[in-house]
Amino acid sequence: xxxxxxxxxxxxxxxxxxxxxxxxxxxxxxxxxxxNPTPVPTTTPTTTVPVVxxxxxxxxxxxxxxxxxxxxxAVYDSTAELxxxxxxxxxxxxxxxxxxxxxxxxKAYISICSDFNREGDxxxxxxxxxxxxxxxEGDFNGELTVPNDKSxxxxxxxxxxxxxxxxxxxxxxxxxxxxxxMEQFIxx
Numbered sequence: 001x002x003x004x005x006x007x008x009x010x011x012x013x014x015x016x017x018x019x020x021x022x023x024x025x026x027x028x029x030x031x032x033x034x035x036n037p038t039p040v041p042t043t044t045p046t047t048t049v050p051v052v053x054x055x056x057x058x059x060x061x062x063x064x065x066x067x068x069x070x071x072x073x074a075v076y077d078s079t080a081e082l083x084x085x086x087x088x089x090x091x092x093x094x095x096x097x098x099x100x101x102x103x104x105x106x107k108a109y110i111s112i113c114s115d116f117n118r119e120g121d122x123x124x125x126x127x128x129x130x131x132x133x134x135x136x137e138g139d140f141n142g143e144l145t146v147p148n149d150k151s152x153x154x155x156x157x158x159x160x161x162x163x164x165x166x167x168x169x170x171x172x173x174x175x176x177x178x179x180x181x182m183e184q185f186i187x188x
Contacts (some may be wrong), residue, residue, distance in 0.1 A: 024140070086158075096182070098142045098144055100136060100139065100140040107137045110157050112132040113126065114145065152170065153171045154170050155187060
């Protein structure tokens with residue numbers, strides 16, 4: 001039994017030492033107060049940033065724009081490369097006054113078309129591109145709306161008493177310098 005008691009006391013003592021045991025303080029209490037140290041303020045070094053005053057940029061005089069005749073066959077990578085004449089109005093269409101005078105009140109049929117080819121003395125017309133097709137007797141006055149990309153038109157005049165040989169009149173849009181006047185296609 002002595003051996004068992006000794007072993008029991010040894011285990012108990014080892015347990016107390018391993019767990020920290022107990023302790024006493026001068027005041028006799030069992031609690032130990034933990035004191036946090038007071039933080040010491042530190043000063044951050046201040047750096048001064050130098051103020052740099054940039055001189056104001058001076059603008060070079062703007063050169064006068066130079067008009068470059070656009071190349072109709074040019075291929076552009078972006079719209080920034082396009083060149084537009086200053087007289088271009090950015091309108092999708094423009095009005096065209098049409099006046100036709102036929103002598104002696106002859107009956108005729110007129111076609112105004114945008115797709116045609118002049119070959120020597122003859123003209124080949126794509127009649128699917130016509131903006132106006134009408135029969136007239138004597139004079140005709142009217143107004144057409146023409147797409148802005150069409151600058152040349154042809155008028156085919158078919159006299160009903162001579163249907164085998166039409167008369168062709170070609171019209172060219174003005175340079176656009178006078179925007180106050182309406183474009184006119186006059187045939188006498």
